[in-house]
Amino acid sequence: MNVVTPDWVRDAIFYQIFPDRFARDADDDSAGAAGRGVQFQAWGSPPTSHSFQGGNLAGIIQRFDYLAELGVNAIYLNPIFASAANHRYIAHDYYQVDPLLGGNAGFKRFLDAAHARGIRVVLDGVFNHCSRGLFQFHHLLEVGAESPYVDWFHVNEWPLNAYTPGEHPNYAAWWDIASLPKFNTDNPAVREFLWDVGTHWLEQGIDGWRLDVPDEIDDDAFWREFRRRCKAVNPDAYIVAELWKPAPRWLKGDQFDAQMNYLFTRAVLGFLVGRDLDQTQTRTMGYGQIPRLEGAGFNRELDHIINKLYQPEIAFAQLTMLGSHDTPRLMTLANDDPQTAALAFLCQMTVPGAPNIYYGDEIGVNGRSDPYCRKAFPWHEPESWNHDLLAEVRRLSALRHRLAALRRGEFRPLYAAARLAVYERRLGDERVVVAVNAARRATTFQLPADFGPALNEEAVGAALGRPLRGGQVVEMPARSGRVWSSAATL
Numbered sequence: 376m377n378v379v380t381p382d383w384v385r386d387a388i389f390y391q392i393f394p395d396r397f398a399r400d401a402d403d404d405s406a407g408a409a410g411r412g413v414q415f416q417a418w419g420s421p422p423t424s425h426s427f428q429g430g431n432l433a434g435i436i437q438r439f440d441y442l443a444e445l446g447v448n449a450i451y452l453n454p455i456f457a458s459a460a461n462h463r464y465i466a467h468d469y470y471q472v473d474p475l476l477g478g479n480a481g482f483k484r485f486l487d488a489a490h491a492r493g494i495r496v497v498l499d500g501v502f503n504h505c506s507r508g509l510f511q512f513h514h515l516l517e518v519g520a521e522s523p524y525v526d527w528f529h530v531n532e533w534p535l536n537a538y539t540p541g542e543h544p545n546y547a548a549w550w551d552i553a554s555l556p557k558f559n560t561d562n563p564a565v566r567e568f569l570w571d572v573g574t575h576w577l578e579q580g581i582d583g584w585r586l587d588v589p590d591e592i593d594d595d596a597f598w599r600e601f602r603r604r605c606k607a608v609n610p611d612a613y614i615v616a617e618l619w620k621p622a623p624r625w626l627k628g629d630q631f632d633a634q635m636n637y638l639f640t641r642a643v644l645g646f647l648v649g650r651d652l653d654q655t656q657t658r659t660m661g662y663g664q665i666p667r668l669e670g671a672g673f674n675r676e677l678d679h680i681i682n683k684l685y686q687p688e689i690a691f692a693q694l695t696m697l698g699s700h701d702t703p704r705l706m707t708l709a710n711d712d713p714q715t716a717a718l719a720f721l722c723q724m725t726v727p728g729a730p731n732i733y734y735g736d737e738i739g740v741n742g743r744s745d746p747y748c749r750k751a752f753p754w755h756e757p758e759s760w761n762h763d764l765l766a767e768v769r770r771l772s773a774l775r776h777r778l779a780a781l782r783r784g785e786f787r788p789l790y791a792a793a794r795l796a797v798y799e800r801r802l803g804d805e806r807v808v809v810a811v812n813a814a815r816r817a818t819t820f821q822l823p824a825d826f827g828p829a830l831n832e833e834a835v836g837a838a839l840g841r842p843l844r845g846g847q848v849v850e851m852p853a854r855s856g857r858v859w860s861s862a863a864t865l
Contacts, residue, residue: 378628380692381583381611385782387449387495388772389731390442393700394452394476395427395461396751397734398434403477413475419755422746427461430751432477432485439492445737446772449495449729451585453700455482459508462700462749464501464587465554467508469572486580495582497613502569503591504549504557507537512556526562549591560592566600573601574608583613585635585694590618590625598630615694619661626689633692636728638680640696641665643719644708646673646796647813651710656703656743670791670813674798681727681786691783693728697736704748705733706741713739714854717767718811721836721856724771725800725809727786737768770835778860780805790820795851797822806830807860808843812851819848831863 399418415429422428435450442450454463457471472482489496505512511524520533529547536545537553549555558565573584584605589598605612616625618634625631644652645668657665668676681690697719698705709715716739723730734740735752739761742748753759775781784802791797794814800807808830812818826845832838837855851857 376628378686378688380628380632380688381613383495383611384449384613384632384692384729386776387729388446388775389449389451389497389694389729390445390447391451391699391731391733392435392453393430393734393749394432394435394455394463395430396422396749397430398438398752398754399429399431400433400437401429403431403433403481419751419753422749422751424746425461427475428751429475431475432472432481436485436488439488439494442494443492445732445769446776447732448493449497449582450489451497451694451731452499454499454501454587458506460506460554464499465504465506465508466501467506467513468510469505470575483579490580495613496580497583497585497615498576498581499587500573500584501587502558502560502572503588504555507554507556509556512537527559527565528556529559549588557591560594560597566597570601570604574604577605577608577612582609582611583615586614586616586631589616589631590622595624595630598625602630613692615692621684623685626685628686628688633689633694633728635699635731636680636693636695637661638684639677639693639723639726639728640698640702642668642673642676642680643697643722645676646670646794646811647715647718647722648709649813652708653710656708660702660744662702670794670796670811673796674788674791677726677786677798678788691727694731695723695726695728696731696733697723698733698748699731700733700749701745702748703744704740704742705736706739707743707748711741713761713764717764717836718813718854718856720764720768720771721809721858722811724775725781725798725807725858727784727800730772730775732768738762738765767835774833774835774858778805778807778862780807780860790822792820793818795820805861807858809856809858810849810851811856812854814853816853818851820851821846821848828861830859830861833858833860833863 416426418428455472455476456466457468457473458466472479511527514522514524531545536542544553547557614631615633616631619637622634645665649667706716742750780800780802784800787799789797789799795812795818797810822845824846829842829844831842836857837852843859
């Protein structure tokens, strides 16, 4: 099969936003009366599972300059459709943007403003399950077995006990959570409904879908048709799936363009944090147990993920993660060590795939799993920001934008020893070499004498300003990264 993925993704740097917690424009009235007179938790309050802090789409627009300085040219929004949950993974209307975020009118203004800035927008599609408030499910609650929507869900017995405290729902629900009834996607009407949602928002101008737990709709034909219809509306639409494990079944070019690359995340954490990683925080998430990796193991894992697991078109379209709304924060897993976080960003920005920055990670926001990984962005407390980390992420994103080899070049491991990994990106005559020392002591490495023309060092990481030549002994300070390129001007 000829695999084709959206070419623009190779040049993208994504920023993932949990809409309720990124930024609030208190003067926004795009939702009309439905958005007025509401009470929010104070911005920056400790997050809870059910509280709202009032982030909205107008607030994101106000922060476009900040995102531009970060090098962001694509936004991935966690769900935005009308919902009674702050995370909005339980939609009760797939055709209406939540009034608390600005409604449909506010979303149009947001989308137009983003596109005017050259920013792509990808929405979160939750098609396996919905809310108890979805019209069709609510119809079942009101009417019972005589509802015309009786076959839209998997009902085990009547009457439905959707709101009975302490009892399991008597219908299929995601993870047996009553508030998350599962669609019966074998029903042709349900399939048409979900496919229509997918194409509707592409017709409104979005640039793609991130699909929530799509493997739980265990139906290749469903997703092939979803892709066919979406690509018919916009051939450049990006379809990226939340798949935590290797997924060759789903990534053959006929269903999804890519996956959220938690495989890369696992490798980075295993290499940079290693035995110091708090596995009580990872085992309960999709990460599972993460093995400690030496430099050679890290290079092998990257080589497998990038060069062997999928076809190149897929590898270059992967959404390269350091964490998300579902995981503990990068800084927390890094044991609040900014240098570890900086090295993780160095790896993220220098491998194939589109980097995805989870909002706040670039300034060192910490937090354990949900709800603590969903804190409000501390615009109100700039003194809490790690400005050194932010400056480094900006330098790395600028480097990625400047060097085509980092976006489109082949990946090749070069050298590894103990806690040191060195790899190369190459596109035509452009070469980039990246070295990462995860050890708490300095070390050196030496490339073969026939390495080729010398490369100049880029002004990122622990730059010492020294060229890279074959046969030369190269210094690597403790816990450091260095980058050299054929285009460097340092």
